[in-house]
Amino acid sequence: MMLEDEDYLDAICHVIRTETVNAEYAAAITGDNFAAMFAGMEDDYMRARAADVKDISARLIRILSGQDEAELAAAEPSIIVADDLSPSETVQMDKSKILAFVTVHGSTNSHTAILARMMSIPALIGVPLDLNEIGTGMTAIVDGDAGEVIFEPTEAECGEAQKKIESEREKLRLLGELRGKANETRDGRKINIYANIGSVSDVGYVLENDAGGIGLFRSEFLYLGRDDFPSEEEQFAAYRQVVQMMGQKKVVIRTLDIGADKQADYFALGKEDNPAMGYRAIRICLKQPEIFKTQLRALLRAAAYGNLSVMYPMITSAEEVRQIYAIVGEVEQELKAAGVPYRMPEQGIMIETPAAVMISDELAEMVEFFSIGTNDLTQYTLAIDRQNQKLDDFYNPHHPAILRMIQMVVDNAHKCGKWVGICGELGADTALTEAFVDMGVDELSVAPPMVLKVREKVRAM
Numbered sequence: 001m002m003l004e005d006e007d008y009l010d011a012i013c014h015v016i017r018t019e020t021v022n023a024e025y026a027a028a029i030t031g032d033n034f035a036a037m038f039a040g041m042e043d044d045y046m047r048a049r050a051a052d053v054k055d056i057s058a059r060l061i062r063i064l065s066g067q068d069e070a071e072l073a074a075a076e077p078s079i080i081v082a083d084d085l086s087p088s089e090t091v092q093m094d095k096s097k098i099l100a101f102v103t104v105h106g107s108t109n110s111h112t113a114i115l116a117r118m119m120s121i122p123a124l125i126g127v128p129l130d131l132n133e134i135g136t137g138m139t140a141i142v143d144g145d146a147g148e149v150i151f152e153p154t155e156a157e158c159g160e161a162q163k164k165i166e167s168e169r170e171k172l173r174l175l176g177e178l179r180g181k182a183n184e185t186r187d188g189r190k191i192n193i194y195a196n197i198g199s200v201s202d203v204g205y206v207l208e209n210d211a212g213g214i215g216l217f218r219s220e221f222l223y224l225g226r227d228d229f230p231s232e233e234e235q236f237a238a239y240r241q242v243v244q245m246m247g248q249k250k251v252v253i254r255t256l257d258i259g260a261d262k263q264a265d266y267f268a269l270g271k272e273d274n275p276a277m278g279y280r281a282i283r284i285c286l287k288q289p290e291i292f293k294t295q296l297r298a299l300l301r302a303a304a305y306g307n308l309s310v311m312y313p314m315i316t317s318a319e320e321v322r323q324i325y326a327i328v329g330e331v332e333q334e335l336k337a338a339g340v341p342y343r344m345p346e347q348g349i350m351i352e353t354p355a356a357v358m359i360s361d362e363l364a365e366m367v368e369f370f371s372i373g374t375n376d377l378t379q380y381t382l383a384i385d386r387q388n389q390k391l392d393d394f395y396n397p398h399h400p401a402i403l404r405m406i407q408m409v410v411d412n413a414h415k416c417g418k419w420v421g422i423c424g425e426l427g428a429d430t431a432l433t434e435a436f437v438d439m440g441v442d443e444l445s446v447a448p449p450m451v452l453k454v455r456e457k458v459r460a461m
């Protein structure tokens with residue numbers, strides 16, 4: 001779009017004509033001018049566009065001067081340093097080539113950070129860096145635990161890092177001994193520990209870490225990093241593969257939760273002033289049921305192949321659940337009429353809005369399980385945009401309001417004989433594992449690399 005922008009093109013042509021310079025030079029000057037203009041703007045969003053202009057100009061200059069694109073496919077495993085990374089950019093990367101992420105912007109509660117945690121990739125978010133000083137091919141040490149990056153480290157620093165890597169490996173080896181062991185406290189109380197995934201290939205991490213099931217498959221990641229909707233067949237193949245790989249183990253697939261930071265251009269969601277409180281998740285599915293029905297058909301068909309449950313995100317009312325059931329009912333009738341094999345899966349909802357917490361007694365009668373999304377529940381309860389880096393210090397999922405809400409949801413579910421899990425990042429917080437078991441939480445669904453750490457905690461209780 002930028003390269004079709006008349007102002008940008010006119011400016012380049014003008015520099016070529018008036019200064020009689022070559023196109024590369026004109027593109028460089030124009031890029032600098034536009035970037036400076038954006039950088040001087042009041043609005044945070046517009047200011048951040050300076051990096052886009054620089055990026056486009058750099059690519060244009062590279063092409064004009066006949067330099068090759070950096071061969072990413074052939075690149076060795078690397079640390080990615082970027083101004084920012086969107087979830088759609090992150091899901092497209094070849095994970096085997098990423099050693100770590102370092103970004104100047106972004107929040108630790110964003111889906112890019114969540115993706116990194118899921119894949120066990122050290123990630124530093126919101127690091128104040130001058131990207132002009134960092135070049136491809138530099139050496140760096142990224143320490144995710146300490147939140148530190150060192151560029152061009154000394155030999156002594158490399159030695160230190162190597163020691164830390166080895167001690168981390170040893171810790172992982174010890175944790176590995178917990179594979180195959182029960183998630184049981186010393187006095188015999190049990191809790192299920194499942195894992196969160198974003199794609200079919202993540203099932204490898206789930207099995208490697210011996211999770212008891214999948215408590216959250218963020219299906220919207222199948223919709224990101226592409227030009228058009230995934231077809232019913234494509235989705236069916238993905239969901240079936242996951243349930244087949246998991247054998248008898250439970251796989252909870254969350255329906256499309258697109259919107260907010262998870263954007264795909266072809267949805268044409270438009271710009272919103274408050275995207276986190278905007279047109280997202282189940283709201284899109286209820287307003288555009290044709291998108292929802294395609295996914296539901298794929299889910300009901302895949303359910304015939306294993307232990308699949310379906311979960312609906314961002315619920316705020318009983319009426320939404322009734323509307324969902326009406327659409328699911330239509331899909332079921334259509335499959336039946338067409339003679340397509342399917343099975344009705346277990347159906348539950350995410351509890352991630354304060355409204356859903358407050359009416360969880362009523363909702364518990366309507367659904368088969370709850371899964372508490374503490375990431376959004378914290379955002380909506382504390383009125384803190386989880387994407388806003390400036391608020392990371394205020395984002396406190398240990399707030400008593402959140403903990404009391406969890407207890408309330410568990411009690412209301414159990415009164416109706418329903419199970420409750422936690423699938424937000426808080427589920428993996430081992431400082432609270434004991435509290436969750438005490439509250440009666442039935443399941444914790446965590447990033448795969450956290451499964452054995454949580455198990456270790458439970459077994460020590």
Ligand code: PEP
Nearest residue numbers: 352373374375376423424
């Ligand atoms: C949550 O909100 O806690 C959750 C699990 O969903 P997501 O992080 O994808 O919004």
Ligand code: MG
Nearest residue numbers: 352373375376
């Ligand atoms: Mg959520």
